[in-house]
Amino acid sequence: xxxxxxxxxxxxxxxxGSLDMSPLDIVKIARDNGLNLIAISDxxxxxxxxxxxxxxxxxxxxxxxxxxxxxxxxxVHNLTLFDDLEAVLDFGSFLYERLDTIxxxxxxxxxxxxxxxxxxxIGEVDKYLAGxxxxxxxxxxxxxxxxxxLFIPAHVDRASYSLTSQLGFIPDNPYDALExxxxxxxxxxxxxxxxxxxxxxxxxxxTNSDSHYPDTVGMVYTEFDIEFPSINCIxxxxxxxxxxxxxxxxxxxx
Amino acid sequence: xxxxxxxxxxxxxxxxxxxxxxxxxxGYTSDLLSDVMGxxxxxxxxxxxxxxxxxxxxxxxxxxxxxxxCNGRRIPEDMRLAAEQEGIAILQTEENxxxxxxKIYSAIRE
Numbered sequence: 001x002x003x004x005x006x007x008x009x010x011x012x013x014x015x016x017g018s019l020d021m022s023p024l025d026i027v028k029i030a031r032d033n034g035l036n037l038i039a040i041s042d043x044x045x046x047x048x049x050x051x052x053x054x055x056x057x058x059x060x061x062x063x064x065x066x067x068x069x070x071x072x073x074x075x076v077h078n079l080t081l082f083d084d085l086e087a088v089l090d091f092g093s094f095l096y097e098r099l100d101t102i103x104x105x106x107x108x109x110x111x112x113x114x115x116x117x118x119x120x121x122i123g124e125v126d127k128y129l130a131g132x133x134x135x136x137x138x139x140x141x142x143x144x145x146x147x148x149x150l151f152i153p154a155h156v157d158r159a160s161y162s163l164t165s166q167l168g169f170i171p172d173n174p175y176d177a178l179e180x181x182x183x184x185x186x187x188x189x190x191x192x193x194x195x196x197x198x199x200x201x202x203x204x205x206x207t208n209s210d211s212h213y214p215d216t217v218g219m220v221y222t223e224f225d226i227e228f229p230s231i232n233c234i235x236x237x238x239x240x241x242x243x244x245x246x247x248x249x250x251x252x253x254x
Numbered sequence: 255x256x257x258x259x260x261x262x263x264x265x266x267x268x269x270x271x272x273x274x275x276x277x278x279x280x281g282y283t284s285d286l287l288s289d290v291m292g293x294x295x296x297x298x299x300x301x302x303x304x305x306x307x308x309x310x311x312x313x314x315x316x317x318x319x320x321x322x323x324c325n326g327r328r329i330p331e332d333m334r335l336a337a338e339q340e341g342i343a344i345l346q347t348e349e350n351x352x353x354x355x356x357k358i359y360s361a362i363r364e
Contacts, residue, residue: 073306074287136306136330167308168288 003229004246005037006030006221007067008079008154008179008208013042015110015130018213022119023052026217031062033218037229039081041067043129044099046092047114053085054117063229068092069154071132072140077154077161079179079208080144083231091147100131137163141173150231155181155210157197170199177204177238182220182249189250204238207245219249255362257320257343260299264357266322266347269329273343278319278362283355287312294318299345301354305329310336310344318342322358324351 009026010017023040030038040052049066056064066088067081082088103126104112112125135143137153144151153163156170156178163170170178178200185207206222225242226233237243256275261268279297284290285304294300296317302309305327313321320343323329329344337344347354 074304074308136308138307138332165288166286168291168312171308171311 001225001227003037003063003224003226004035004218004221005039005224006035006209006211006218007037007039007065007081007206008041008069008210009038009217010069010210010212011040011042011048013045013048013112013114013125013129014212015043015104015106015112015128016212017042017110019111019113020214021212022115023048023055024115024117024119025214027052027055027059027062027064029214029217031059035218035221036061037063037065037224039065039067041069041079041081043069044071044092044095044131044133045112045114045125045129046088047123047125049085049088051115051117065229065231068095070095070140070144071130071161072137073132073134074137074166075132075161076137076163076166078137078140079150079152079154080140081150081152081231081234082148083229084148087147087149091144091149094143095133096127098133098135099127099129100133102128102131104128137171138173141175145174148231150176150235152177152179152206154179156200157181157184164197170197172199175203176235177206180205180207180245182207182209182216182247185220185245185247186250189247204241204243205245206238206243207247220245220247222246257299257345260358260361261343261345263361266345266354266357268343269346270334270337270342270344272338272341273320274341275343276319281355281358281362283351285351291316299358301351301358303327303351305333307333307336309333310340310342313337313342314340320345322347322354324349324354
């Protein structure tokens, strides 16, 4: 079965995410846009994942995975994905202990609220979530694999917070894939792509919208040909090339 | 002035057991390794808070003289071992990058 998957979506929990991005609203938009697999992936926290699970359980035409976009000590953003709610929540607690202790200032950075499946705010996070953790990319990769998750360096083509921008190269590690941003494919579509991503050839390349606002959900996505929307099936599809990058947003540029 | 002489003159500690004690030609201060890759000159001391083994890979690629880790950031074991293998000195100081840059600039230029 083909799963149209946008696996990098921020919610109202991310300081940079819109308050309109509750799990309830994201699922509605994703279904309207024809996606049948989504993951939310806030900066260094999984606290909106329980609501996502409850919302998705109400529908039989969409499934969900649970993500965290983890900031390494090098300030590289990495998409990590799990299919077990307890596992992602435990990983989130582990990260929070290792996150820089900078109090969030909502007026400067934005609100960091988590909600239930009915869009009611149930809490607010104290530490600034978009700070860095104390773990290197390599340490995070081992931690995530030990916890049964996927580890995918995020938006590797971007000029900020990517492996390429922070390190200048892509160190050889067993990443499950590399994520390219919607801008990379837009630039390819208009023939202006002059961004070089060094040594990225040997890893599977996927794309996600990295949405912070409702209007970009599903703008780009990856199709996986999998039996079941699990981490194991996706890992297998990545290894065997049973996936396809879809960039509907770029048709208007081509 | 060699790496060991810069360390002695500035009072900054060397934490790698073995390293190539080469002449320090220059310094470069940055916490963005992609910027270091683009602009640092060979045989420079890199002044940074990026305490992880990828910094050693960059230093090795550019033939830097050494890496000076500021703000007392913890140096992971795999970083120290990689540096010893590559013969690159790691120095460590409690001071920040601004003060450290001044000390090293003064040592090698004056």
